[in-house]
Amino acid sequence: MDSTNQEIAFEILPIIRAYKDGRVERLIGSEIVPPSLEDPETGVSSKDIIISQNSGVSVRLYLPKLTNSSSDQDKLPVLVYFHGGGFCIESAFSLIHQKHLNRLVEKAKVVAVSVGYRKAPEYPLPIAYYDCWDALQWVISHSNGRSGFDEPWLIKYADFNRLFLGGDSAGANIVHNIAMRAGENGLNNHSSKILGAYLVHPYFWGSNRIGSEDSDPYQQDILDRIWVNVSPYSIDDPKINPMGPNAPSLSQLGCSRVLVSVAGNDPLKDRGRLYYDELKKSGWEGEVEFLEVEGEGHAFHFVKCDSENAEIVFIRLASFLNHP
Structure with a gap:
């Protein structure tokens, strides 16, 4: 060569x-794995669908195992999920996300749509934001029925009055940016609204270090360099620093409930806590919750998915997705 x-x-x-x-x-x-009908551990079924022939963006849908007593009236909450990986690695179709969502869908009894957005550096931001917005539009289009393009799992089982966004790390960053766009512009004339959004170990950053962000120069350098190489934006752009001086008010967030979860040993934890604090003070009229799991690192609930602390996260997420 x-x-x-x-x-x-x-x-x-x-x-x-x-x-x-x-x-x-x-x-x-982690390796790419196919979807499955009735996962042997959880009973959750999944399938893949291309939602845009132009972009090639696909989603993986998840459906919990339904009891014999389930009827057409037993609609389930809908979770539109954005995976993590610094906008440049991992996939909606990878093993760790398949295991994660199988477990969450089984515990929470939700219909989940995991978005396979295009990744940097081949497709730098804001392409991932656009792909995830388009995927959300595709999901909620089923609330009105769209002849010829209807996905049966969404038509039959999805309760669009209980629509949630969720994501981990870079995916949690996407959750924030999608919810802000929904608050500022609505959902493209759809009647649906986002009920809730959860952000687990959100990838927010900025040039001015806060809390313990200076304690690990190696991780600090990685977090700086990821953003520089996946986006054209500065490290203080509102997309990565929603608490920065030029960021729009968090009061515009387009949902009614938020859960922010951080890990005690994660260099991103103080920025996540600041997001929670600033959201409470912003004048936003929704309800916000906070969860910190001590003694754990970034995305530990993927690496140690069977641990007691991971179970704490899954239980809290399931409760959040099923809050009346």
């Missing part, structure tokens, strides 16, 4: 390496 093809445009070890000829090596991440 010509040596010029080996020139590195950037690398963030141990996560990703991008070459000047456009090639990208994702150095970590």
